[in-house]
Amino acid sequence: MTEMRADLLSPPGSAAYRAATNPHNATVVQRPAMVAHPGSAEEVAQAVQWAAQRDLGVAVQASGHGAGAPIESDRVLVDTSGLNAVQIDAHARVAHIGAGSTWSAVNAVAERDGLLGLAGSSTTVAVAGYTFGGGVGFLTRPYGLASSALLAVDYVDGHGQIRRAAEDAVDAVDREALWAFRGGGGVGLAIALTVELVAPQHLWAGYRLWSIDALVPVVDAWVSALGQIGDALSTSISVLHTPPGAPTFPLALQGVPTVHLAFASPQGPDTAIPLLRALSIAPAPVVDSSWAPADAARLAQIHLDPPNPIPALGIGRWLGPSAPAVTADVLDTAAAADSPVAMVELRNLDNNAHTRDGATTAVPGPFLLHAVGTANDVASRSRTEDGLSKVRAASIAADIGRSAASFADGRGADADGLDHSGMQRLARISAALDPDRRFAPSRLLAALNDA
Structure with a gap:
């Protein structure tokens, strides 16, 4: 029987167990039979064999951003955060x-x-x-x-x-x-x-924040610039509800819905000129994090993602070329102070980049819609689902019928991430490599198993 070193296994109640079962997305409870902490390929294999010999399934997690399905005592959780070379x-x-x-x-x-x-x-x-x-x-x-x-x-x-x-x-x-x-x-x-x-030769990045009153003119400026910004500038336009007392935001934008526009390019400052020109007609931002040269750390900051674990519930949808026409209505679903949608955004992602063969290696649509709220309990989950339904309704005219499964925060399954033939191919590969269904399925495979 395969045995693992005692220091590579953490039982319920231990500090290492509690740390490993506290994912970044804290929507669901994780209570596996044991947590394994491999530090090498051989120890990963041992963890899977150890679980199989005890008739246990296997779930895997590093940061836990993608957590969505509960992990119960019939599984071992393999914590891969130590595989970090x-x-x-x-x-x-x-x-x-x-x-x-x-x-x-x-x-x-x-x-x-x-x-x-x-x-x-x-x-x-x-x-x-x-x-x-x-x-x-x-x-x-x-x-x-x-x-x-x-x-x-x-x-x-x-x-x-x-x-x-x-x-x-x-x-x-x-x-x-x-x-x-x-x-x-x-x-x-x-x-x-x-x-x-x-x-990237000349990486630039920046972001701006406005009060919610500026939503329509900022959206109008963004839409008017889209056809002029070329193929290098990436943007994210959103309404987000800032946490009260957060020092990241000025006092006037704390605890209220806020308009947020982030943008970046690896091809230097001129790529943003059409966008900056269009924004000059909109109200002045409350925060202007200057359009300036950037390194990897600055690039990772402009989206203002929350740094701490939260119980997030969301949707991700691919939208077609008509997305700009519905942007104002989509973002308005989160504009009210009491909206259960904590953040809703659209990103322009159309590109002509080279792609390799894979399940999803090219963007299915030119725009990505992502919306998210919190799900602390049954009541807040229901309220957030209602808010997300309103986002879907506002965007339906531009929806191409494909989900972005990795943006389906807090969900164990997502049915629309691939077309039918892609889902069947994925199922065949999974069955060949895991005939006993040892591993907890991905969101796409979970949806197929539930069908």
Whole structure:
């Protein structure tokens, strides 16, 4: 029988257990039979074998941004946050990254060589789950989704065997596994990723904040600039409810709905000229975090993601070219002080970047809608669901019928992330690598299992 070192296992009640079962998204309860803390590929395999020999399932988590399904005592939770090694091959522009690494850690090393990974908008998101979900950030427009930059994945299958998913893998199922890891939520338990890096020459970023009274003119300015900003400038326009007493915001914008516009480009200051010109006609912002040269840390700050764990419940939807026409109505759903929607945003993501073969390696639509509220209990969850329904109704004219599953905060399943053929292919790959369904399914596979 496979045994693990005692120091790699944490039982309920221990400090390590409590830390590992406190995910960034605190919507659901996590009470696994045990938490495993592997620090190597061999220890990951041992954890899966250990669980199998006790007829336990396996769930995996690093930062817990993607937490959504409860983890009960019939599963072992594999905490991959200790798999955090980062190696950069500057000549090849490639990074070899532990599955539990965060993008902030990766880019802190990569930028020493003038390189960056295609990180998201939060500093604390782990590389693996973000990339396997597609990977959307402020570098998506010029460079594409992070899933398309994924070159290989070292992983463990449902039998506890170490494998490598790559385009040149000898076994066809490992070649298929790479397709699934590229935006299909993944299959198996990832140990490490090999990703392509980019070399932005002139990274600039900034953001502005207004009182909610400026919503319509700011939206009008953003919409009018979209056709003129070229293919490098990424923007996120949102209404967010700021926490009271938060020092990040000036007193006039604390605890109230606020208009937020963040923007970034790897091609220098001129890319934002059309947007800045359009905004000059709108009311002056309360906060102007200057459009200026940026490093990876500044790029990760402009979205103003909450740093601490919250019980978030959300939706992510891909919208078509008509999204600008509904933007004001969509953002207005969160404009009231008592709105249960704490944040609603639209991002422009249309691009012509090169894509590799994968489940989702190109943006399904030119705009992404993300809305989120809190779900502390049954009552607040119901209220937030009502608010999110209003967001869906306001955006329905531009909705293309595809969800962005990684933005479905606090949910265990999401049914519309792939088309029918893609879902069937994902199911076949999962069945081949995990015939006993040892692993807790991704949101996409969970939706298929529930159908």
